[in-house]
Amino acid sequence: MSIGWMVVIPLGLVTLAFVWVKVEQKSSYNPSEPPTVLYYVPFIGSMIEFGINPVKFIRKNQKIHGNFFTFLMFGRRMTVCVDIDGNDFVFNAKHSCVTAEDAYNPFTKPIFxxxxxxxxxxxxxxxxxxxxxxxxxxxxxxxxxxxxxxxxxxxxxxxxxxxxxxxxxxxxxxxxxxxxxxxxxxxxxxxxxxxxxxxxxxxxxxxxxxxxxxxxxxxxxxxxxxxxxxxxxxxxxxxxxxxxxxxxxxxxxxxxxxxxxxxxxxxxxxxxxxxxxxxxxxxxxxxxxxxxxxxxxxxxxxxxxxxxxxxxxxxxxxxxxxxxxxxxxxxxxxxxxxxxxxxxxxxxxxxxxxxxxIELMRKVIKPVAIPNTSYVIPAGNYIMAMPIISSTDxxxxxxxxxxxxxxxxxxxxxxxxxxxxxxxxxxxxxxxxxxPTLxxxxxxxxxxxxxxxxxxxxxxxxxxxxxxxxxxxxxxxxxxxxxxxxxxxxxxxxxxxxxxxxx
Ligand code: HEM
Structure with missing residues (x-):
C-alpha cells in the first residue's frame, strides 16, 4: 500500500466517525430530555471514560449539566440522576414506567x-x-x-x-x-x-x-x-x-x-x-x-x-x-x-x-417526567442512581x-x-x-x-x-x-x- 493511502484511509475513517457522531447527536437532540454528554466515538459514546472511573466522570459532568444528564454507552442511553433529587427520582419512580427487572434480568437470570x-x-x-x-x-x-x-x-x-x-x-x-x-x-x-x-x-x-x-x-x-x-x-x-x-x-x-x-x-x-x-x-x-x-x-x-x-x-x-x-x-x-x-x-x-x-439502574418502559424539571425521559433509556456522589459531597x-x-x-x-x-x-x-447516604x-x-x-x-x-x-x-x-x-x-x-x- 502506498504512503498516500496509509494517510488517506485513517483520515477518512476519522472523518466518517466525526460525521456519524454529529448526525447521531443532532438526531437524538430533544430539548425536553436531559442534556447529553458530548462524545467523540460513535455508538461507544462515553463508555470508556465512564468505565475507567465512573465517579470522576459523573462528578465532572454534574458540574457541567447539573443533577440530570444522559450519556451514550455502547448504544444505550443512560440518564444519570444524582444528588438527593436524583436518588429520590430513581428509587421511587413509578413501577409502571420504570423497572429494575428490565435492566437487571438479562444478566442476573443466567446466574440466579x-x-x-x-x-x-x-x-x-x-x-x-x-x-x-x-x-x-x-x-x-x-x-x-x-x-x-x-x-x-x-x-x-x-x-x-x-x-x-x-x-x-x-x-x-x-x-x-x-x-x-x-x-x-x-x-x-x-x-x-x-x-x-x-x-x-x-x-x-x-x-x-x-x-x-x-x-x-x-x-x-x-x-x-x-x-x-x-x-x-x-x-x-x-x-x-x-x-x-x-x-x-x-x-x-x-x-x-x-x-x-x-x-x-x-x-x-x-x-x-x-x-x-x-x-x-x-x-x-x-x-x-x-x-x-x-x-x-x-x-x-x-x-x-x-x-x-x-x-x-x-x-x-x-x-x-x-x-x-x-x-x-x-x-x-x-x-x-x-x-x-x-x-x-x-x-x-x-x-x-x-x-x-455504586451504579443502581432501572429501564424506562414508559416516558417518565422528572419532578420539578421540564425533562421527560423517553422509553428505552436507562436511568441510573449513584448515591456515592451525594454521600461524598x-x-x-x-x-x-x-x-x-x-x-x-x-x-x-x-x-x-x-x-x-x-x-x-x-x-x-x-x-x-x-x-445523601443510601x-x-x-x-x-x-x-x-x-x-x-x-x-x-x-x-x-x-x-x-x-x-x-x-x-x-x-x-x-x-x-x-x-x-x-x-x-x-x-x-x-x-x-x-x-x-x-x-x-
Ligand atoms: C454491605 C452489604 C450490602 C450492601 C451495601 C447492599 C446494597 C444493596 C443495594 C444498594 C441494593 C439495591 C439495588 C437497587 O436498587 O438496584 C440491594 C438490593 C438487594 N440486596 Fe443488598 N446489600 C448488601 C448485603 C446484602 C445481603 C447480605 C443480602 C442477603 C442476605 C442482600 C440482599 C439483597 C437483595 C435480595 C436485594 C434485591 C432487592 C430488590 O431488587 O428488590 N444484600 N443491596
Missing part, C-alpha cells in the same frame, strides 16, 4: 436462575423478599452470631497462625465472608461441602457476574456456558440437602434454608425446591461481595487509623469488664454486637465513602472524602429525611429516598440484607480486632478503588500486616 428475583413480576419479588426476611429475624441473628465467631476463629487459626505476617486482606476477608454467609444462609450441610467443590462452583458463577454481561448479554463467552453447568450442579446439591431435611421433618434449623422451606406465597403455595436453591444463590451473589468489600475497606481504614481500632477495643473492654486478647475474649451475643457503637460508626462511615454498589459532609467514623456520633447521623414509611410487601421501608438503596428494591450485613461485619471486625493489631503494608499503602467489577473492591493486591496481640 429462573423464577426468582428479577425473573418474576415485581409483585412476586416483593413476596420473595418477605420470605427471605423471615430468615433474617432477631431469633435467627441470635443463632448466627456464634457461627460468625466460630468461622472467623477457625479461619485465622488456620491461615494467620504466625505471630505476625502480611496477608492479602481481600482474599482472607472474602473467604471468611463466604464461610459465615454459607453457614448461616445455606446451612451447615452446604457449609461442610465448601471444601468439596461447592466453593469452586460459586467461583465459576461469580466469574460471570461482571459489568460486561450487562453490555454483551448476547456474547457467547465460554464463561457463560460454564456458569450454566455450575448452576445445574449447585441446584442438584441444594435439592439433595432439601430432600434430606424433609426426611427429618420437624427438626428445626435456624438458617435461611429452613426459613425458605417453610415460607408460603399469599396464595398458600410453597417455593419449589429449584426456586429455593435459586434464591439462595441470588442471596449469596447479592450479599457476599458487598459484605466482603465493606469489611475489607473497614479493616484497611482501621489499619490506617489504629486510634479508632483502640477506641473500639476500649468500648468493648468497658462493656464486658475484661481485656480483649489474642488468647481469649468475651463472646458477644447478638444484642451485644448490635450495641457496639464504635464499630457501628466504622461500618456506617465505610459505607458512606466506599459503598460497594462537601455540601452534606465536612471533609467528605475522609474516613471519620466519629462524625456519626453527632447530629450528622440524623438527616432531615422524611421518616414516613411504605410497605411494598416485605415490611415497612422509609418512603422518601431524599437522603448504601442500601431505597424504595421497593431496597436491600433486605442491611441488618444481616451490619451484624456479620461488626462480628468479624470484633474478633479480628480482639486477636490482632493491624497496619497497612508500608510499600502498598491504602489501595485505590477498582471499578472493573460489579462491586467496588480495593485494587489488589490488598496487603495488610497483622500482629498477634499478647494479652
Amino acid at each position: 436462575g429462573e423464577g426468582v428475583v428479577y425473573d418474576v413480576p415485581n409483585s412476586v419479588l416483593m413476596e420473595q423478599k418477605r420470605m427471605i426476611k423471615s430468615g433474617l429475624s432477631a431469633d435467627n441473628f441470635r443463632a448466627y452470631v456464634p457461627i460468625f465467631i466460630q468461622e472467623v476463629n477457625q479461619y485465622v487459626d488456620k491461615h494467620w497462625s504466625k505471630d505476625e505476617g502480611t496477608v492479602d486482606l481481600l482474599q482472607s476477608i472474602s473467604e471468611m465472608t463466604i464461610m459465615t454467609a454459607s453457614h448461616t444462609l445455606m446451612g451447615p450441610e452446604i457449609r461442610s461441602k465448601l471444601y468439596e467443590g461447592v466453593a469452586d462452583l460459586y467461583h465459576t458463577l461469580d466469574s460471570c457476574f461482571t459489568p460486561i454481561r450487562f453490555l454483551f448479554e448476547w456474547l457467547p463467552l465460554p464463561s457463560y456456558y460454564s456458569s450454566g453447568k455450575a448452576h445445574d450442579e449447585l441446584d442438584r446439591i441444594f435439592s439433595s440437602v432439601i430432600t434430606e431435611r424433609r426426611k427429618h421433618n420437624g427438626e428445626k434449623h435456624m438458617d435461611m434454608l429452613d426459613a425458605l422451606m417453610e415460607s408460603r406465597y399469599k396464595s398458600g403455595m410453597a417455593l419449589s425446591d429449584k426456586h429455593i436453591g435459586n434464591v439462595l444463590i441470588a442471596l449469596l451473589m447479592a450479599g457476599q461481595h458487598s459484605s466482603a468489600a465493606t469489611t475489607t475497606w473497614a479493616m484497611l481504614n482501621l489499619a490506617a487509623n489504629p486510634e479508632v481500632a483502640n477506641e473500639a477495643r476500649a468500648e468493648n473492654e468497658a462493656k464486658f469488664g475484661r481485656k480483649l486478647g489474642a488468647k481469649s475474649f468475651p463472646e458477644p451475643s447478638y444484642e451485644d454486637v448490635k450495641d457496639f457503637v464504635v464499630l457501628d460508626n466504622v461500618v456506617r462511615e465505610t459505607l458512606r465513602i466506599r459503598a460497594p454498589l 462537601e455540601k452534606y459532609y465536612k471533609a467528605a472524602e475522609d474516613w471519620v467514623p466519629s462524625r456519626w456520633n453527632t447530629a450528622e447521623k440524623e438527616d432531615d429525611m422524611d421518616k414516613a414509611t411504605t410497605d411494598y410487601g416485605f415490611g415497612a421501608t422509609t418512603t422518601s429516598a431524599r437522603s 448504601p442500601f438503596g431505597a424504595g421497593r428494591h431496597r436491600c433486605i440484607g442491611e441488618q444481616f450485613s451490619y451484624i456479620q461485619i461488626k462480628t468479624i471486625l470484633y474478633v479480628l480486632l480482639s486477636r490482632f493489631d493491624f497496619s497497612l503494608d508500608p510499600k502498598r499503602g491504602m489501595p485505590e478503588r477498582n471499578y472493573q467489577s460489579m462491586v467496588v473492591f480495593p485494587e489488589g493486591p490488598v496487603l495488610c500486616r497483622y500482629k498477634r496481640r499478647t494479652s
Whole structure:
C-alpha cells in the first residue's frame, strides 16, 4: 500500500466517525430530555471514560449539566440522576414506567436462575423478599452470631497462625465472608461441602457476574456456558440437602434454608425446591461481595487509623469488664454486637465513602417526567442512581472524602429525611429516598440484607480486632478503588500486616 493511502484511509475513517457522531447527536437532540454528554466515538459514546472511573466522570459532568444528564454507552442511553433529587427520582419512580427487572434480568437470570428475583413480576419479588426476611429475624441473628465467631476463629487459626505476617486482606476477608454467609444462609450441610467443590462452583458463577454481561448479554463467552453447568450442579446439591431435611421433618434449623422451606406465597403455595436453591444463590451473589468489600475497606481504614481500632477495643473492654486478647475474649451475643457503637460508626462511615454498589439502574418502559424539571425521559433509556456522589459531597459532609467514623456520633447521623414509611410487601421501608447516604438503596428494591450485613461485619471486625493489631503494608499503602467489577473492591493486591496481640 502506498504512503498516500496509509494517510488517506485513517483520515477518512476519522472523518466518517466525526460525521456519524454529529448526525447521531443532532438526531437524538430533544430539548425536553436531559442534556447529553458530548462524545467523540460513535455508538461507544462515553463508555470508556465512564468505565475507567465512573465517579470522576459523573462528578465532572454534574458540574457541567447539573443533577440530570444522559450519556451514550455502547448504544444505550443512560440518564444519570444524582444528588438527593436524583436518588429520590430513581428509587421511587413509578413501577409502571420504570423497572429494575428490565435492566437487571438479562444478566442476573443466567446466574440466579429462573423464577426468582428479577425473573418474576415485581409483585412476586416483593413476596420473595418477605420470605427471605423471615430468615433474617432477631431469633435467627441470635443463632448466627456464634457461627460468625466460630468461622472467623477457625479461619485465622488456620491461615494467620504466625505471630505476625502480611496477608492479602481481600482474599482472607472474602473467604471468611463466604464461610459465615454459607453457614448461616445455606446451612451447615452446604457449609461442610465448601471444601468439596461447592466453593469452586460459586467461583465459576461469580466469574460471570461482571459489568460486561450487562453490555454483551448476547456474547457467547465460554464463561457463560460454564456458569450454566455450575448452576445445574449447585441446584442438584441444594435439592439433595432439601430432600434430606424433609426426611427429618420437624427438626428445626435456624438458617435461611429452613426459613425458605417453610415460607408460603399469599396464595398458600410453597417455593419449589429449584426456586429455593435459586434464591439462595441470588442471596449469596447479592450479599457476599458487598459484605466482603465493606469489611475489607473497614479493616484497611482501621489499619490506617489504629486510634479508632483502640477506641473500639476500649468500648468493648468497658462493656464486658475484661481485656480483649489474642488468647481469649468475651463472646458477644447478638444484642451485644448490635450495641457496639464504635464499630457501628466504622461500618456506617465505610459505607458512606466506599459503598460497594455504586451504579443502581432501572429501564424506562414508559416516558417518565422528572419532578420539578421540564425533562421527560423517553422509553428505552436507562436511568441510573449513584448515591456515592451525594454521600461524598462537601455540601452534606465536612471533609467528605475522609474516613471519620466519629462524625456519626453527632447530629450528622440524623438527616432531615422524611421518616414516613411504605410497605411494598416485605415490611415497612422509609418512603422518601431524599437522603445523601443510601448504601442500601431505597424504595421497593431496597436491600433486605442491611441488618444481616451490619451484624456479620461488626462480628468479624470484633474478633479480628480482639486477636490482632493491624497496619497497612508500608510499600502498598491504602489501595485505590477498582471499578472493573460489579462491586467496588480495593485494587489488589490488598496487603495488610497483622500482629498477634499478647494479652
Ligand atoms: C454491605 C452489604 C450490602 C450492601 C451495601 C447492599 C446494597 C444493596 C443495594 C444498594 C441494593 C439495591 C439495588 C437497587 O436498587 O438496584 C440491594 C438490593 C438487594 N440486596 Fe443488598 N446489600 C448488601 C448485603 C446484602 C445481603 C447480605 C443480602 C442477603 C442476605 C442482600 C440482599 C439483597 C437483595 C435480595 C436485594 C434485591 C432487592 C430488590 O431488587 O428488590 N444484600 N443491596
